[in-house]
Amino acid sequence: MKQEEKYKFRRYCKNYPKLFYREKERLKKILPNDSKIEHIGSTAVSGLGGKGIIDIIISAPKKDTQKYKRKLQKSGYFLNLGGGNRNRIFFEKDYKCGKIVRRVHLHLVKNNSEESKKPIIIRDYMRKNKQISKEYEKIKKIAVKLAKGEGKKYREYKKNFLDKLYKKALKSLK
Numbered sequence: 445m446k447q448e449e450k451y452k453f454r455r456y457c458k459n460y461p462k463l464f465y466r467e468k469e470r471l472k473k474i475l476p477n478d479s480k481i482e483h484i485g486s487t488a489v490s491g492l493g494g495k496g497i498i499d500i501i502i503s504a505p506k507k508d509t510q511k512y513k514r515k516l517q518k519s520g521y522f523l524n525l526g527g528g529n530r531n532r533i534f535f536e537k538d539y540k541c542g543k544i545v546r547r548v549h550l551h552l553v554k555n556n557s558e559e560s561k562k563p564i565i566i567r568d569y570m571r572k573n574k575q576i577s578k579e580y581e582k583i584k585k586i587a588v589k590l591a592k593g594e595g596k597k598y599r600e601y602k603k604n605f606l607d608k609l610y611k612k613a614l615k616s617l618k
Contacts, residue, residue, distance in 0.1 A: 451598060453588045454496040460487035463498050467548050471502065474519045475512060479504065480555070484563040486584065489570045492577045494584050501551045503560045509533065512552055521550055527595070531559040562610055569613035580605060 464483040471481050480503040486494030504512045513533050517523055520537060527534035527549075535550040553559040570577040583605045591598035 451495065451588055451591055451593045453493060453585050455493045456491050460498065463546065467498060467500060474515050482564055484567050488567050489577050491574065492570065493581050497547045497549050499549045501553060501560065501563055503553055503555045506554045509552060509554060516550065531557060565613045566606065566610055569609065569616065576609065
């Protein structure tokens with residue numbers, strides 16, 4: 445997928461959940477049966493527009509993260525060293541769907557880490573609070589325009605909103 449296509453705002457597509465489940469089935473054939481595989485990001489929130497990338501978080505026992513990493517690489521997922529951090533191993537894979545290229549992002553994290561919980565808590569909060577997801581959609585639209593294809597700028601623009609949202613979502617769980 446070309447950089448300019450990746451950083452293009454798209455309306456929500458009702459096929460996103462189906463694309464996630466299709467990918468989850470592929471992953472279940474690669475990873476151990478007890479793997480936790482969750483749909484996160486904007487495609488996991490009905491009605492929320494975004495880049496149209498299917499984001500998936502995979503939680504693994506700390507001792508098994510390197511084993512998972514090797515299995516994913518052997519199965520054709522591209523390890524993107526620039527997309528991860530010390531708490532998250534990041535992969536991507538593109539699929540041709542007719543004329544469209546669909547991208548999947550995998551986020552491999554340790555079980556029960558903040559990195560594993562945060563995106564799910566944010567996702568669940570936005571699913572319950574449509575007004576918040578609409579505010580986030582506006583932020584994402586601006587981020588796409590300002591970033592001009594630069595992932596770091598895109599993420600930085602959204603960071604403050606997401607950090608505040610996470611704190612708000614955590615408070616709602618208490």
